[in-house]
């Protein structure tokens with residue numbers, strides 16, 4: 273596992289966006305096969321998406337041959353609700369880049385058969401060739417996508433019941449009223465994420481510091497699902513200074529030394 277640490281969220285986000293663009297360009301230089309990416313929502317990726325949009329507009333990367341699958345969506349929230357992840361993705365990314373509409377996949381939280389929708393999603397990911405890169409955030413409880421504590425580390429896309437804590441955290445998007453936050457969401461599983469060739473996680477701010485420390489220095493555990501990245505051969509966690517506030521001093525020093533040595 274690598275941990276990239278920058279002073280601010282903005283610097284971390286620029287690093288992440290340029291890294292993703294580099295990966296897309298590297299694959300495009302080798303093959304005509306599409307680049308398959310997993311995408312996340314929330315406050316965390318907004319700056320990364322801003323930089324990706326800038327790079328697309330500057331002609332430094334193109335999403336014409338990118339296929340994306342979003343990691344989650346609320347159950348039974350109307351698709352055009354401002355806080356649906358469909359709305360979020362179009363507002364913060366898809367409306368500003370050149371990814372063809374048919375390449376965009378987001379779970380349908382209003383599908384008549386949610387179980388079938390989840391199974392079909394896994395099939396579509398497999399048919400696309402699996403993920404080249406999965407971009408995610410982390411919840412304050414250490415969740416990756418909506419894989420709340422006690423999720424199986426072998427889980428696949430399914431309907432998840434959100435913890436009360438996650439609903440309280442997300443109530444900031446729903447007039448600060450926890451009762452307006454859907455109780456369930458559809459989410460890719462932990463194994464859907466770890467099936468990616470590469471996983472990039474963003475974590476910013478002091479509220480993520482405990483979960484980051486538990487994921488990196490704690491045991492691998494379904495109680496903190498991001499900790500599964502300790503078993504992944506190509507995982508990178510991109511943090512600002514505040515998000516590494518609970519890591520041991522020596523851990524931070526080591527991760528910075530690794531980055532410096534690789535840059536030489």
Ligand code: PGA
Nearest residue numbers: 313314315316409410411
């Ligand atoms: P956030 O959510 O980016 O809004 O903090 C991240 C998450 O819950 O995974």
